[in-house]
Amino acid sequence: DQQVKQNSPSLSVQEGRISILNCDYTNSMFDYFLWYKKYPAEGPTFLISISSIKDKNEDGRFTVFLNKSAKHLSLHIVPSQPGDSAVYFCAASGAGGGADGLTFGKGTHLIIQP
Amino acid sequence: NAGVTQTPKFQVLKTGQSMTLQCAQDMNHNSMYWYRQDPGMGLRLIYYSASEGTTDKGEVPNGYNVSRLNKREFSLRLESAAPSQTSVYFCASRMGQGGVFPQHFGDGTRLSIL
Numbered sequence: 001d002q003q004v005k006q007n008s009p010s011l012s013v014q015e016g017r018i019s020i021l022n023c024d025y026t027n028s029m030f031d032y033f034l035w036y037k038k039y040p041a042e043g044p045t046f047l048i049s050i051s052s053i054k055d056k057n058e059d060g061r062f063t064v065f066l067n068k069s070a071k072h073l074s075l076h077i078v079p080s081q082p083g084d085s086a087v088y089f090c091a092a093s094g095a096g097g098g099a100d101g102l103t104f105g106k107g108t109h110l111i112i113q114p
Numbered sequence: 115n116a117g118v119t120q121t122p123k124f125q126v127l128k129t130g131q132s133m134t135l136q137c138a139q140d141m142n143h144n145s146m147y148w149y150r151q152d153p154g155m156g157l158r159l160i161y162y163s164a165s166e167g168t169t170d171k172g173e174v175p176n177g178y179n180v181s182r183l184n185k186r187e188f189s190l191r192l193e194s195a196a197p198s199q200t201s202v203y204f205c206a207s208r209m210g211q212g213g214v215f216p217q218h219f220g221d222g223t224r225l226s227i228l
Contacts, residue, residue, distance in 0.1 A: 093212065101173075
């Protein structure tokens with residue numbers, strides 16, 4: 001049973017416009033949510049995170065929004081740049097049961113078109 | 115500053131062979147993790163080590179063993195490789211437990227079992 005879901009396998013956005021990547025989760029015990037960016041043949045790179053007690057966190061061009069009642073978060077990238085083309089993973093921490101580590105979604109492949 | 119270093123980068127094994135994947139971090143992090151990523155899937159936690167001298171199972175531990183050799187190094191061993199273990203393996207580390215500390219990943223080991 002997938003606890004973190006990214007329902008869009010891919011997303012195409014024009015350069016300069018806003019990219020919005022979505023993520024849903026089912027486990028209400030998650031206490032932190034993170035976004036990672038991954039290029040081919042490289043490891044995931046941490047992008048931005050948000051605590052479950054907040055509803056927004058911003059870092060430069062990247063903003064993450066959390067709607068706890070809907071169990072939904074989104075990553076906004078403004079403006080989108082060619083270097084943003086990558087796979088983006090949503091991940092969650094604090095699933096409970098004493099286990100550590102992150103629970104990942106399947107990823108969304110973002111393609112920035114010139 | 116190398117961050118998280120994984121060796122080897124690529125490996126092909128025959129069914130039944132054994133091998134050890136190596137991971138070392140130079141960030142003085144306390145916690146270390148092993149994940150696997152299969153095509154079209156997110157990363158799944160195999161084992162983790164919250165601190166030197168401790169190891170615990172993650173979501174998919176069957177067929178693997180780990181050793182936290184010291185604070186820097188965390189190895190993953192396949193005792194008798196099976197085709198189902200064909201995957202990309204990522205090692206990660208972070209300062210401490212909890213989502214407030216993001217995990218930092220190596221570039222992965224691509225393992226094929228024939």
